[in-house]
Amino acid sequence: MATKKFKCKVCGYVHEGNEAPEKCPLCGAPKSEFEEIVEGGAAPKKKGLDTSSNAYTIIYAAVMVILVAFLLVFVSSTLKERQTANVINDTKAQILASLNIKDQADVASAYQNAVKADMLMQADGSLVPYEGEFCTGYSSEYDAGRLHVFQAEVDGQTKYVIPMNGLGLWGVIWGYIALDEDRQTVYGVYFSHASETPGLGGEIAAPLFQSRFPGKIVTSDGQVALQVLKFGKADKTSAYQIDGVTGATITSTGVNNMINKVLTSYLPFLNGACCAQQCCNEDGCEEEQNVESIED
């Protein structure tokens, strides 16, 4: 005769016999957790669907994935605008932080008050206004050869802010360096990072490290001279050397390389302070205009 089958509701163990065992041998569940499996036509499936068949499984997975995909696309596209606004706001707050304007409640208007123009540096070091939309990713702008310089005014003095991008230990780092009108003296800096070690490399985002920059000089003899050295190696009296973060040598080196790489690209601008004022009054500019008119 056919023995009855009992299935453990907890672990799915199937016991064959005339009655359920006292204890499930697999999971130790008591007898009450067993239910009899009635085979054949006596137990029509609840839904009339075989949920373990291949076709059902595949269709189920496909439908689920399509539904979820549509849902995510919908959410993402409805919130996109707000998110972009937040990122722009955050970028502006970072630029302001390099100008030592921090914790502003209304970033947008504070930015408008302080930053007068978003400019692009030309090959000869002159600045032309940037016409496009406000950028949030300056790494790709740098790679595309568009070298942004923000002209800002703080307490009636002109400052220049240069965006920087580089690599730390675990991921990207970025920052903004604000220079005085002489394009040499550091007015303020801001650094941030994607995934540096909290408490070590992450400290480049902390005020302690950033407070070492103001007053330092960026170039010497036409070359970038500002250096971030291993902690304790910097000469305190030097106008060019800055102590890195304790215990975060690789991140500090990353900051050093970032400053060096980016500012080297900006050398024409940094070294152009002396003649920038007179340039347009002199013959050089007129000659250029003449050349253009001939070509026309």
Place this chain on the structure above:
Amino acid sequence: MANKNNEALKQPIWVNNPVVVQILGICSALAVTAQLKPAIVMGLSVTVIVAMSNVIISLLRNTIPNRIRIIVQLVVVAALVTIVSEILKAFAYDVSVQLSVYIGLIITNCILMGRLEAFAMQNGPAASFMDGIGNGLGYAAILVVVAFVRELLGSGKLLGFQVIPQWCYDHGYMNNGLMIMPPMALILVGCIIWFHRSKNKDLQEK
């Protein structure tokens, strides 16, 4: 039935707390508890996500093909986490920057998969919802306690406001820098487990 729902809600908050009894979700408990604010947000996000995914899985439990049930659970959780992360980016940008990867890591938070597989697959939506809320709150409670101690002793602040007066600093009090570091969170969780075991004798190993 109401009694069962009640149990599902209350048990995980203290007696069967997911963090201190089941030792689940420790990774994020260490990472986001240096300050109170991200800890609260993380706790609430996890609560919402566990509760919602529990309900969804519970509703689907009879239709889910057994062979791909873990995948189905993962997809549901991942979709919910992505939505919460997008919403945070839109409405609480600072918090989303601070929580950065940990929001994404909710997907791998063992509490979620644990509850889905152990509870939602066998129980109805109402009980599953309660179970999700209970486990989420149990997790959040531990996070808040740890974050409270760490922020208070580590930076003298609570929710970003200075609570230890300047007077104390003038008289030689110093913030405990170790509190900011992740290992201290582990030690604090350990202390909570110690306290918890001393109150619940039946959990003690002989």
